[in-house]
Amino acid sequence: MHRLADRVHLEELVNTDILRRSVKVYVVSALMPYATGRDHLLLQLVLGQRDLSRAGDLFSLDDDEIEDCLSQALDEIKTISCHPDYVTNDNDQAVVEICITRITTAIRETCSMERHGPALVTLWESCLKHNLQPQGKDEDTPHAKIASDITSCILQNYNRAPTMALAIPVAVRFLQQGNRELSRNMSSYLSLAAITEVEMLVQHTQAIINSVLGGVYPVNYSTVYLVKLKLDVCSLEICQQGLLWAPVLVFGFMPSLQCSHSGKVFKDADEAISSQIDCQHMDISNSMLLRVLFSVYPLEPDPIHQHIQDLVALIPKLDQTSKQYLLRLLQMISNRHPQALTCLVPYLISHLCDASLSDALLGVLVEVAKVSPASLSPFLPALRIVGQQTPGLLGHVTKIHGAVGLTNEPEMENSHMAFGAESSLAVGAEPGAGLSFKLQRPQILKTLQNIVQNIAT
Structure with missing residues (x-):
């Protein structure tokens, strides 16, 4: 019957419930070709x-x-x-x-x-x-x-x-x-x-930031300070959630750390912080959204500035790709609003022992030093050690010394005395032809400025 019947008529029979349900299935199947x-x-x-x-x-x-x-x-x-x-x-x-x-x-x-x-x-x-x-x-x-x-x-x-x-x-x-x-x-x-x-x-910038930090109890790095500095050793203390991480021996230019509560010794600040984060069941499955933050930053910087400490605190747990996007974000911030990064100086310096981060981080610190030399002044001894251990970073380190020296005459003299010879070698001076330590302050300032300019070019 279905082969001869009019299609529209059969559809009406189906739709008006004239046909029983069992027949509907048969009729619908019959109508499939049409x-x-x-x-x-x-x-x-x-x-x-x-x-x-x-x-x-x-x-x-x-x-x-x-x-x-x-x-x-x-x-x-x-x-x-x-x-x-x-x-x-x-x-x-x-x-x-x-x-x-x-x-x-x-x-x-x-x-x-x-x-x-x-x-x-x-x-x-x-x-x-x-x-x-x-x-x-x-x-x-x-x-x-x-x-x-x-x-x-x-x-x-x-x-x-x-x-x-x-x-x-x-x-x-x-x-x-x-x-x-x-x-x-x-x-x-x-x-x-x-x-x-x-x-x-x-x-949706704020929602994206929340997602990057979602499920995380981030370490607040406003409580992380480099509090004791010497020419040869940079000592780090981290006070977080009532625990004191105290230096116990030198590891590179950064000390190893011991938790005063558990007695456990960590090789560096990263390992100590990672241990704390692991204990808090950190979940950063959305870290790939850091590349989205890099894209939206020029259009919506304020929410990122407000959470930059928590974002940077993720570094120990990021894969290399996510680290690079975070570095690019930091570089963009340092070029546009470097004052937003002054609170991060201690933590950024603590990561200079990571070869994959050191060059980019020092570039960021150079921009910060231009607008806030005082924030870098306490860390010049640690930076000198970085320059001495890694000559390829000497240019960045010297620029920071120069920026601080323009506003801090005593530190300028110290920088010249402790660092001038290495900087001269970096720009091609003859070995043994170190800068005179008896120059007057105007001469010291001019010398540092020339060193910085030569390295920059």
Whole structure:
């Protein structure tokens, strides 16, 4: 009968419930070859009846056949997934998973994201109303699976402004849902979006900072001081949460540290701080968002200035790529607002023993010294040791001495006496032709200025 009947008439019979449910399935199957993309009956059947047995047949349809009804199908999936029984209904979860895969594939293949993007983002956003935290090891919740399946389809369009205008506000909210893998994927795509659509991320700068620091109890480095300096040894004390980290022996130019509470000895400040952070269960899975902060900084610097101490405190736990982005951020801040970094001078100096950081950090300290020489003055002995141990850094060190010497005559004389000969060698003076230690102050100042200028050129 179905081969001879008029398609529209049969659809009316189905829609008006004249045919029994058991007959509906047969009629819908019969109508499949004649169904249009505008109202595809198989997709309606699978979602309407939660028919898992027919869900696989959706992949036998051409993308163009179902493209017209994708938004309607996404709305139906949202209704299904928001039902209270969804989290315990394995059949519904399987149907939804298959349909989302089929729908997102069709959207990509038909390049119809702008048409169906609003419905897709609405479904995506609805997942935020449900628990997304893993229930077991690597076991996502049903709504986390939906969010994960949709994420790539939406955010692969990071270079399309209309889609990103809808997606970015929702994507940022996913960063703080307690799902590490989902957060990492979101961070990766947001990093790409920052390349082409950075303006859309500016209003979310604070949320991004919170995500980088999310789940972290960062050490507040306003409580970290280099408090005792000698010409040959830089002693470090760290007071944090009632514990005193005291120097017990020299390690390079920095001392080893011993916790007064536990008695444990650490080789340097980093290891001691890392131990404290480990004890606080530090989680920096969103550290890749540091590259987003680098991109948004020129447009929204104030929130980053407010949290720069906590961001820099992450250094011991960052991988090399994230460290480089943080260094680039520090360099940008030092070029634009170096005064914002004066509070970090002690901690930045404590990292100069790391060869992968020392050159960039000294460049940052040079810019800080130009606007706040007094913040570097107590650390000149430690900086001299850096220059003596690593001649390649002597140029930066000498610039800092010169900047401090312009405002501190006694320190200028000390710098010249203790450091002048090494600086002369750095700019090509003959060995043994060190600078005279009996020069008058104006001559010392001019000599230091010439050294700095020669190294700079």
